[in-house]
Every structure is written in structure tokens, then in C-alpha cells.
Amino acid sequence: MTAALFIRWESLRPIMALDPSEPWPLIATEWYAYHEKVVAIVAQQWPTVRREAVYNAFIDALLELGKKPDAFDHTRGNLVTLLAGATSRLVRETHRSDSARERREEKKGKAVVAERDSAAREIVDVLGDKELAHLARAEAARTAEERRYLDLWERRIDDPVQLAQALSVEHLPEEQQQIEIKRMHKRIMKRLERIGDRLSAEEGSP
Amino acid sequence: MNPHDRESLHAAVFRNTAKDPAWVGYWLARHQQTEDLDEEQLAGKLGITMENLVLVCLCRTPRSDQFREDLRIICQRTGASEEALAGMLRQEATLLHWSEKPPTRETGWLMAASDRPDETPEPPPGDDEQPHDK
Secondary structure, three states: OHHHHHHOOOOOOOOOOOOOOOOHHHHHHHHHHHHHHHHHHHHHHOOOOOHHHHHHHHHHHHHHHHOOHHHOOHHHOOHHHHHHHHHHHHHHHHHHHHHHHHHHHHHHHHHHHHHHHHHHHHHHHHHOOOHHHHHHHHHHOOOHHHHHHHHHHHOOOOOHHHHHHHOOOOOOOHHHHHHHHHHHHHHHHHHHHHHHHHHHHHHHOO | OOHHHHHHHHHHHHHHHOOOOOEHHHHHHHHHHHHOOOHHHHHHHHOOOHHHHHHHHOOEOOOHHHHHHHHHHHHHHHOOOHHHHHHHHHHHHHHHHHHHOOOOOOOHHHHHHHHOOOOOOOOOOOOOOOHHHO
């Protein structure tokens, strides 16, 4: 019989004491019945976490506890509390890990933007009062909106309202205004970088 | 619970039980892949609803020394066909065994098949037989 094949994953420990009304194969199945109560408790503790993530954590907790039912001591609390505690712990771990990753990515993104901004600002600063600065500005900003945007940027003004007015997008929804501002920022910075690279190459050549 | 939430919860059961052979869900997930079935077709083969398929997945894999009893308990609770579930579990366990230990040339039924090139190979042994028994 292929029964021997099933030994591989089966624990050889004696079955620990558990509620005699729950047959061994059905522990997690029976505890699953508490999903609505548990999810309601955990969702309240973590209102910003997506419901799918809470479900995932609940099932993980259920399977974790289902493999060691002796962890449930009837005298110390009820099953819903135990499941909710385990689920909440898993939500916290996932949330913490996701938040840390998002912060790292945001930091990385900001670092890239700051670096680019700094390089672009250097170009205009270094050119200073020289005639080339006027030409560089003309090349970087070709339309009225681009010139207005570059002017605000040079003066280090990042007020979203003023930026939106400069781009003539103040009539758009806020989210769309932000998209347009970002787009413009990226465009101007790239042009300034290219100008800077070209100037560096020209200075370096004999 | 609204249908979307129910679907999410079911998906979490299928996904998470499929990771660990301690759960029947693991073997059913393997069977789905082997037979190219979706969850609804799998439930149909077992003669149960999707809701009960979720319950089956959450059951512990029957123990080697109490296979029939554990299987009976699972099927009594979930309404799944004992014959169908037993067949799936055995099939997938056998396939897993073969994939981990490919049959060697000493395997009787495979040698017999290779000695007779004109005949089609014999089918694998039945539930209670090991390959080397033939």
C-alpha cells in the first residue's frame, strides 16, 4: 500500500491533548467557521490594510495553529481571541515588511530625484551671470509654461498652487495637476542635464 | 460576506494549503495541475460545492496508519466522495514518489516493457502494489 508515502510529512509526535469533539483531520476545518468574527476583529485593528491581506493572514494563522492544536488552552481564553491574535500578528509582520519596502523605494526614488535636481541646479548656478546661462534657459524652457515653471524652480518655489498656475492646469483635478507638474519637472530636468553633459564634453575637448 | 470577499477568502485557502503537504489542499492542487482542472471542475469530481471544497482543502492529510478512518471522517464532514478523494490522494502521492525517485532498471514492470518493444508498456501497479512487486 502506498500508505508509507504519507509518513514523509506526518509528524511522528504523539497527538497532543485537544478538544475531543474535533477529530484530528478536521481541526482547521472546524476553526475556519470563525473566519467572519476573526476577520471583523482584525480588520478593525488594521483599518488601512486591504481585506485580501487580512484573509491571507487568517488562513496562514489557521494553518499554523491547526498543526499544533495543543496551543489552544480552553481555560485561558476563547478560540476567536487566539485566532484573532495570531492573524493580527501576521498582518503586523506583513504590514511592517511592506511599509519598510515602500519607505526604501520612496527614499531611493527621492534620492534619485534629489541627485538629478542637484545636478540640474548646478548647471544654472555655475553659469551664473554668463551669457550662456540665458541660452541654457532658452534651450531648457521653450514654451511659456516651461519658462514659468523653470523660473519657479530656479527660485526654489515648490508650492503646488503656484506650479499649477504656471502650467495653466489649475482647472484640473488635484491628482491630474500633480501628474502634469511631475511631467514638466522631469522634462525640464532632463533638458538641463543634457545641457550640462554637453557643456562638460565641450570643456573637456581641446 | 459579499461574493468578492468570499472569493478572496477561498483563494487564500487554495493558495496557502497548496504550499504544505500536511493539508489535503496540497494534494488537490497537485491533482489540478496533473489533470488540468480548475477549482470548479475539481469540486465536481469530488461531488461537492466550492464551499465544501474549501473545507476539504483545510483538512489534514490522512495519516498513514489511519488512512481509511481519516478519509472517512473528512468525507463524512465535507460530503466528498471517498473513492474520488482516495484516488486523487494516491495518484498524487505516487506521482510525487516517482518524480523524486525515478524507476531504475531493476524495476520489474519497466524491464518487462522494455524487453518487448512491440507491445505497449503495462499500466502502473494498483494501489496496494509497489512497482518492484511485479
